[in-house]
């Protein structure tokens with residue numbers, strides 16, 4: 507049976523919990539806010555199925571793509587709403603048009619990130635755009651299997667480890683399944699995200715009257731707003747605020763990614779899942795049919811096409827990834843090295859920030875708006891101390907010679 511002794515050995519895909527015939531595995535949240543499987547040994551029948559489906563215990567082989575394309579959706583409105591070039595929406599629309607079902611990650615009513623599915627074109631909008639939080643998978647692998655067994659075409663999109671988990675869970679190839687993952691930097695803790703939103707709402711509910719509070723709710727969140735450009739994207743939070751007199755207004759909080767506290771902590775690897783620092787599915791080894799990503803470096807490789815509104819790269823990993831699907835895409839063939847040069851997460855895991863432990867030890871005692879900047883400043887200080895120490899050591903060594 508599955509027994510996680512080292513947190514880096516579980517990416518949280520949930521394949522084990524969904525395959526267990528005795529339903530004796532539950533996902534429990536740890537102190538950092540990530541889910542890990544816990545087996546009720548009393549009910550376990552030692553069938554080993556949970557081990558057989560685990561993508562960490564059975565990693566795939568590194569691959570090179572068959573073709574690599576720079577791609578954008580021809581529908582400019584959809585492209586603007588997407589994180590990069592809107593390739594996902596184009597693939598999803600083709601599957602819906604063929605009577606299929608699309609799975610992806612969306613916000614639920616509490617702004618938690620969860621996997622779900624849609625059978626309509628309008629439903630694709632919920633999945634559009636990156637959400638930089640680990641998504642909750644629930645029983646979606648079982649739902650994928652249900653639709654596949656009933657002959658429906660299915661597009662499953664998610665992180666490479668979720669795709670690898672699904673493929674192992676299914677345990678046989680399906681002609682009617684298209685899997686789409688992305689080049690993955692890593693996933694932040696859902697607990698940190700929850701705390702960030704709670705603080706955001708609390709900060710905006712403060713009223714000039716100490717006896718009352720404003721009522722605040724979230725109307726919309728975009729991690730990748732392109733109004734100031736795609737390369738310098740912004741995080742936008744739309745809040746609805748009702749004051750003491752019941753008057754309602756909507757405000758839009760917009761910060762460039764390099765200024766937003768949550769994004770800074772994410773991009774500096776302060777609160778990624780431990781498995782992301784030893785990712786088991788780098789180098790396209792998830793088994794996905796198509797991998798999509800931001801075309802960072804586009805201004806150097808394909809500068810004449812760069813309008814700073816977002817371009818994707820699309821790596822075709824599997825001959826079965828039908829070209830009919832990409833009808834609504836504007837594509838240009840490029841080389842693998844053109845994307846690897848500017849997108850190292852394709853092959854390399856993120857290195858944890860030197861203050862990751864410090865961050866989590868203090869998570870329950872400090873506000874995030876103080877803790878994240880403090881941990882990042884502390885890192886600069888530690889780096890400076892190490893640099894000075896090394897310089898002194900070199901100096902002493904040279905004097906001693």
Ligand SMILES: Cc1cc2nc3c(=O)[nH]c(=O)nc-3n(C[C@H](O)[C@H](O)[C@H](O)COP(=O)(O)OP(=O)(O)OC[C@H]3O[C@@H](n4cnc5c(N)ncnc54)[C@H](O)[C@@H]3O)c2cc1C
Pocket residue numbers: 587588589590591592593594595609610611612619633634635636637638639640641663664665688689690691692693694798799800801802818819849851
């Ligand atoms: C956590 C995370 C890390 C990423 N790291 C990189 C990176 O290092 N380099 C890079 O080039 N690109 C990265 N991406 C992918 C990138 O942000 C875009 O999603 C990609 O360029 C495709 O954009 P698009 O315009 O075609 O589609 P979009 O409309 O942006 O498509 C979004 C797709 O991503 C899926 N998705 C969104 N959030 C999640 C989530 N939390 N978990 C699982 N699936 C999700 C949706 O289901 C949908 O399929 C990352 C995405 C996420 C969510």
Ligand code: SF4
Pocket residue numbers: 507508525526527528529530531545549550551552553554555556557
């Ligand atoms: S060994 Fe079988 S019964 Fe036991 S936890 Fe794993 S899947 Fe469930």
Ligand code: SF4
Pocket residue numbers: 508515516517518519520521522523543556559560561562563671
């Ligand atoms: S990686 Fe997935 S299958 Fe393996 S133990 Fe973790 S949740 Fe279970």
Ligand code: SF4
Pocket residue numbers: 517665666667668690691692693779781782783785786787
């Ligand atoms: S970095 Fe690897 S382990 Fe982490 S979410 Fe992405 S694919 Fe999964």
